[in-house]
Each structure stands twice: as C-alpha cells, then as structure tokens.
Amino acid sequence: MTAAEAPARVAAEDRFADLPAGPRICHRVDGPDDGEPLVLVAGLGLDLTSWPQRMVDGFTGRGFRVVRMDNRDAGRSGRIATPPPGRARQLLARPRPDAYDLTDMAADTVGLLDALGLGRVHLVGMSMGGMIAQVVAARHPHRVASLTSIFSTTGSRRVGQPARSTILRLARAAPRTAEESVERHLAMLGHIGGPGFPPDDDLERAWAAAVWERGGGDRSREVARQIGAIQASGDRTADLARITAPTLVVHGDVDRMVHPSGGRATAEAIAGARHVEIPGMGHHLAPGVVDRLVELTTDLARGAGRDDTARSAGADLPGGNR
Structure with a gap:
C-alpha cells in the first residue's frame, strides 16, 4: 500500500465518563480495539492534547490502544468546587485542609x-501525571x-525541585487573554525546554491557542488546586517502594x-x-525526543508482556506458582 492509498487517520473524539465517586472525566481513545491498553496521564495544568500526536501515532502504530485523559480541573473534565490555595499557601507549601x-x-x-x-494497562505519566501514575501503581498494583x-519526582522536598528562575516565572499573574497565554507558553517553553531538543514553535503556538479555547480560558484556579494536590500528598518515597510493576523512569x-x-530518586525508590x-x-x-520515548516505553511494555506469559506458563508446570 502506498502513502496515497493508506487510509487517513481518523481523529479521536472527546468522550466523557461520569465517575460514581468522582468528577466527570473527558478522554479520547485511539488505536485498535483489540490492542494492549496504554494510558497517558498529563501533567500540571495540561490537558490530553499535551501528548504530541506523533507520540500517540507512534504507540497506535505499534498496536496499542491509547487512552488519553483530562485530569480533574483540566481540559474538559469536571472542575472541583473547593477554593484554590492562595499564593502564600502555594509558596509555603501549605495546602488547604479541604484540598x-x-x-x-x-x-x-x-x-x-x-x-x-x-483491567491491566500500561501506564505512562509525565510530570504531575507521573506522580499520579506512581500512586496508581503503588495502590492498585493489579491494574x-x-x-x-x-520527568517526575517522589514528592520529597530534597529532590526534584524547580529552579528559582522557574519559580519566579510561575509566580507571575495568570494571562488574561488567549494571545497573552500563547506568548507566556512560548516563553516558558524557551526556559524549561532542553537545548538538545528544540520545540516546534509553530506547532506550540497553535497548540497553546487551541488549549486556551478548549479549557475555557483562564485556568489559574484549577492549576492552583492541582498544585495543592501535589503539596497535600507530601513525600511519597515510602509508597513508591510498594510498586511491583516493571518501571521505566x-x-x-x-x-x-x-x-x-x-528522576534519580524515583528510580532508586522502585x-x-x-x-x-x-x-x-x-x-x-x-x-526530537518523542520517538525515543515511544521506543523505550514499547520495549518496557513488551518485556512486561513476556514476563506475564512466562509466569502464567510457570504456574502450569510442576512446582510452578499457584
């Protein structure tokens, strides 16, 4: 089949799940219905579109069924009614008692x-999404x-802290317009991006404009509540020691x-x-780094599948685990 004959990729649509004990969660599903499920969990203030389409296509091209989700207080998922922490609470890492x-x-x-x-899924999280994924793996190992x-961390205040220059940028007042939000995103990306892997500025500009619209404009209250969630969780190093799933950091x-x-502390804890x-x-x-991340994650998932098959076969042999 030539490129011209290949069927066009059908864009996934937003879907919604009303959780019995939680908010409404927006999500998208890509890839074959019978593929191994792989779930992507986004970072602080980010929505499901923050996962590059090249990354999603890389996973679906390898046969995975990819699920992306908006966390609570992000994208088109439900907002939480509790007040956000103020600036002083955030800077002092003192979350509200109702966070x-x-x-x-x-x-x-x-x-x-x-x-x-x-049932069981391959779980991939970035930044705060990595923290969420770590908690799932520690508390729900069978899933x-x-x-x-x-690029995540353990919650210990001794490791993984942002640079002072980054904190000063985060402390600025929230953007008030879509144009201001786009320029702020590009400036922050220039600061936290790596010199070895430059961003595609045109792609990032288009994404930032679309995410402002999709998220309903100013998201500072929602981001503040997510920051409060991280701070309320404290040091999770001991919890990470409970993780048994094959892990890549x-x-x-x-x-x-x-x-x-x-990252080093996370790997040491698991x-x-x-x-x-x-x-x-x-x-x-x-x-420039997306393809490598897809390969690394795919290798991990395939290895985990072989280990599961070996354990299942061993259980049927004399002396195997039962």
Whole structure:
C-alpha cells in the first residue's frame, strides 16, 4: 500500500465518563480495539492534547490502544468546587485542609479504567501525571502492567525541585487573554525546554491557542488546586517502594521544572526500575525526543508482556506458582 492509498487517520473524539465517586472525566481513545491498553496521564495544568500526536501515532502504530485523559480541573473534565490555595499557601507549601490530593486523582484514573472496562494497562505519566501514575501503581498494583514515569519526582522536598528562575516565572499573574497565554507558553517553553531538543514553535503556538479555547480560558484556579494536590500528598518515597510493576523512569539532564534528582530518586525508590537520563532534554516532549520515548516505553511494555506469559506458563508446570 502506498502513502496515497493508506487510509487517513481518523481523529479521536472527546468522550466523557461520569465517575460514581468522582468528577466527570473527558478522554479520547485511539488505536485498535483489540490492542494492549496504554494510558497517558498529563501533567500540571495540561490537558490530553499535551501528548504530541506523533507520540500517540507512534504507540497506535505499534498496536496499542491509547487512552488519553483530562485530569480533574483540566481540559474538559469536571472542575472541583473547593477554593484554590492562595499564593502564600502555594509558596509555603501549605495546602488547604479541604484540598484533594494525588490519591484522589489516582482514583479518577482507576475510575476511568473501570468505566472503559479495562483491567491491566500500561501506564505512562509525565510530570504531575507521573506522580499520579506512581500512586496508581503503588495502590492498585493489579491494574498496572508497566509504569513509565517521565520527568517526575517522589514528592520529597530534597529532590526534584524547580529552579528559582522557574519559580519566579510561575509566580507571575495568570494571562488574561488567549494571545497573552500563547506568548507566556512560548516563553516558558524557551526556559524549561532542553537545548538538545528544540520545540516546534509553530506547532506550540497553535497548540497553546487551541488549549486556551478548549479549557475555557483562564485556568489559574484549577492549576492552583492541582498544585495543592501535589503539596497535600507530601513525600511519597515510602509508597513508591510498594510498586511491583516493571518501571521505566525517564528524565532530562537539564530540567529546570523538575530537577533531574527527582528522576534519580524515583528510580532508586522502585525496586528494579530502569533509569534513563537523556542528555539535552528538558521538561518538554519535543519532536526530537518523542520517538525515543515511544521506543523505550514499547520495549518496557513488551518485556512486561513476556514476563506475564512466562509466569502464567510457570504456574502450569510442576512446582510452578499457584
């Protein structure tokens, strides 16, 4: 079949799941119905469109059924009614007593799996999404076939902290217009992106404009609540030791949003985790690094599948696990 004869990719549509014990979760599903399910969990303030289409296509091209979701307080998922923490609380890492936490966000992820009828999945999270994925793997081990944690951290205040220059940028007042939001995004990307993997500015400009519209404009209150969730969860290092799923931890060596020490600490906390630190990569899924991330995650998932098959076969042999 030539490129001209190949069927055009049909864009996935937003779908919604009303969770029995949580908010309404917006999601999209790509790839073959019979593919191994792979779930992508986005980072702080980001929606499901923050996963590059090249990355989604890379996974579906390898036979995965890819599920992307908007976390609570992001994209088109439900907003939480509690007030956001003020600037002082955020800077002092003192979350409100009524704040939700990463365990609640992990429960949303598991609730979506239930709504979609998915049992065990390959779980991939970036930044805050990596934290959520870690909690799912620690608290719901039977649901996670493999875990990929991308530029994330453990919650310990001794590791993974943003650079002071990044904190100053985050402390600025929220953008008031779509144009201001686009320019702010490009400026932040220039700061936290890695020198080895430059962004596609035209692609990023178009994405930032679309995400402003899709998310309903100013999202500062929602982002503040998500920051509160991270802070309310504290140091999760002990919880990470409970993870049994095959795990890949990926980080860049020039990350100004989550210091590379966060990735190292995450890998050290999870028994048998593979740690890959990519030179020149920052806190961004740039075009030049996407293919490598797809390959690394696919290798992990395929290896996890072979291990499951071997364990199942061993259980049927004399002396096997029963």
